[in-house]
Amino acid sequence: MSNGDRLAALGWRAFFADQVDPEVLAATPPARVVRVDRTSVRVTGSDFDAALPFGPDIAVGDWVLVDRGAGTVACVLDRHTVISRRAAGLDRQVVTQLIAANIDTAFIVTSCNRDFNVARLERYLVLTMDAGMEAVIVLTKADLCDDPEAYARQAGAISDRVPVVILDARDEGAMTTLAPWCGAARTVAFLGSSGVGKSTLVNALSGGLVGAETGAIRESDARGRHTTTRRELHPLPQGFSVLDTPGMRELQLTDVAGGIDDLFPDLAELAQACRFSDCAHLAEPGCALRAAVDAGEVDPDRLARWQKLAAEDRGNTERQTARRKPSGRRPQGGPRRKGR
Incomplete structure (x- = not known):
């Protein structure tokens, strides 16, 4: 795969290239942020992978220009889409927490059990609609309930703009069901509570290459424990990228009036x-x-x-x-x- 093809597979497109002069690109090549840790960010480019010092306002999925001589992020390019929320646990303070950037499709995952909650689904949809990204509601664990179609009807009634799919995250057919949204150079993300099957779906899409840790749910309340502890973007050999995210117990909204009107x-x-x-x-x-x-x-x-x-x-x-x-x-x- 050529360097240009590798960048394209990572999601590089005219929207980002048009922001930078060719001479600047030659001096500070572009790279995609695939992980953000406490003190560093992991990036991957056309012919390099690197861990760079952490900088403010960098999200998983961002496109950055890299000063390879200094080993730093030279700048963060404007985002095509971005998901953020009010950071949890700050009492009356309102601090925005970046969740992910430059996502094309968000799979909002919930299961056909007591985790299913229309109000929570609406919150996720407000975030994705405000960001201008495509959303799909994914219903999992259909094999463990008597009437999965009843859940599908409730989910489908939320918005006629949002498709709803039912699947078994462990079944080989899961990849086929989600394939229409996983085209070349696309970036997809799985959002939802813990224990609904997000990591299992990441493993299914990657053909087992990612190896995301999965866990069981509690019988008492159908809730899962956090098996995914950080947001991480996985570029896949199939030519698209998938983002796995930890379950979010709190999803406070801020500055998303447009998304509320859209929903x-x-x-x-x-x-x-x-x-x-x-x-x-x-x-x-x-x-x-x-x-x-x-x-x-x-x-x-x-x-x-x-x-x-x-x-x-x-x-x-x-x-x-x-x-x-x-x-x-x-x-x-x-x-x-x-x-x-």
């Missing part, structure tokens, strides 16, 4: 017909959404989930914006700056 287009449109522009859709007169609920045209549970997501996103986004604003205080001992 709930009917509710977003109805809200424009409310009498008051600041209608909270609770008990205000002239609320178009409440009228639709009363008329049986809108599911009240779906409306409540939409309201919860919108309120969470609005609150986190406002706190994040406030956190980014300068305090206006002059640094102690520093010079006064003339206003512009």
Whole structure:
């Protein structure tokens, strides 16, 4: 495989090449970030693999330019898509955590048991729709339930834009089922809770070459333990790349209003017909959404989930914006700056 073909197989395309002059590319060749550790990032390029010092705002899947002489990342190229969330465990602070970049298709994986949760699926879909990437809901463990089609109907009702597939992650047919989204130079990611079969599917797509660790689920609550402990991108001989991710126990949204509108287009449109522009859709007169609920045209549970997501996103986004604003205080001992 030529160097150009290897880059193309990693996902290099005109979107990235057009950002850099040819002379710059010759001096600082491009590479794909395949792993981010605490102190380093692992990258792979057309003819090299390297561990480089960690830099801020680098995500698995990023394309970077590498200064091979200095052994550092020269710059991170603009992303085609990016998934991020509010970092967990920070109380009222809002810090964005990068999950993955430059993903073409996100397989949102859940199983046909007590892990299945419409509200959680909606959260993942809001993230992927806001990022502008394709999403597919993947239902696993169908062999362990009596009526997998019932789960498929619930998943399919979330959005007519998102296909739903049912499979057994351990079966040889899993690769065939997912093949339409795994074309040459594509990058796919598996997202979902622990124990739903993400690592098993990574192994299936790679033909066992990756060897991702898998684990059993607890019988008490159908939850799994974290067998995948870090996000890692695996370029495969078949010509596409697959990202395995740990299960995310918390998925707080921030700055994804567009994704919420994309997932709930009917509710977003109805809200424009409310009498008051600041209608909270609770008990205000002239609320178009409440009228639709009363008329049986809108599911009240779906409306409540939409309201919860919108309120969470609005609150986190406002706190994040406030956190980014300068305090206006002059640094102690520093010079006064003339206003512009």
